[in-house]
Amino acid sequence: MLRGLSRAVDPVSAPFAWEAGADGRRELVGARVTQCALSRICGACAESLGRPIAFVGDDLEVARNAFHAPPLHESCAEGLAETEPSWRVVRTAAFEFVRPTKDDLDRRPTFQPSALI
Numbered sequence: 001m002l003r004g005l006s007r008a009v010d011p012v013s014a015p016f017a018w019e020a021g022a023d024g025r026r027e028l029v030g031a032r033v034t035q036c037a038l039s040r041i042c043g044a045c046a047e048s049l050g051r052p053i054a055f056v057g058d059d060l061e062v063a064r065n066a067f068h069a070p071p072l073h074e075s076c077a078e079g080l081a082e083t084e085p086s087w088r089v090v091r092t093a094a095f096e097f098v099r100p101t102k103d104d105l106d107r108r109p110t111f112q113p114s115a116l117i
Contacts, residue, residue, distance in 0.1 A: 009045060011042075011044035011045040012076075012079040012082075012083060015043060015044040016042070016046040017032040017043035017044070017069070018043075028069065028070075028108075030109075032070070033068075033069075033108075034109065037070060037111065040071070042076055043072050043076075044073070044076035044079070045073065045076055049071055049073065052074055052091045053071045053092050053093070053095060054073065054074045054076070054089050054090065054091050054092075055067040055071060055077065055089070055090045055092070055111055055113060056072065056077050056080050056087040056089055056090075057087060057088060058087060058088070062088050065090075065116075066110040066111070066112050067110060068108050068109075070111065071111060074089075074091060090116065091117040092114065092116050092117060093115040094113070094114045094115045095111050095112060095113045096111070096114055097110075097111060098110045098111070
């Protein structure tokens with residue numbers, strides 16, 4: 001188990017940046033999403049990231065090139081995408097972590113890939 005985390009991490013069944021919500025569906029944990037961005041760790045396995053970096057998101061996130069889920073290893077992203085039919089995998093060499101401004105309706109940060117592969 002990771003320090004400060006009350007459960008074991010599994011990249012597919014119990015990814016680091018997600019917790020089960022009241023309805024049993026996965027929900028992102030804001031503090032862990034930020035930790036992934038600032039520490040450059042994978043949102044699924046919590047290990048250091050290399051390149052390529054991958055993101056998972058639905059068609060809308062892919063179209064706007066802005067993802068709410070944190071950066072992932074390519075293999076972790078593919079494993080997660082298999083569990084959620086609406087998710088697509090996008091590969092990149094770099095990304096920007098964009099925090100919302102006071103005027104944004106969606107107060108969640110986004111990850112914006114800047115060098116798609």
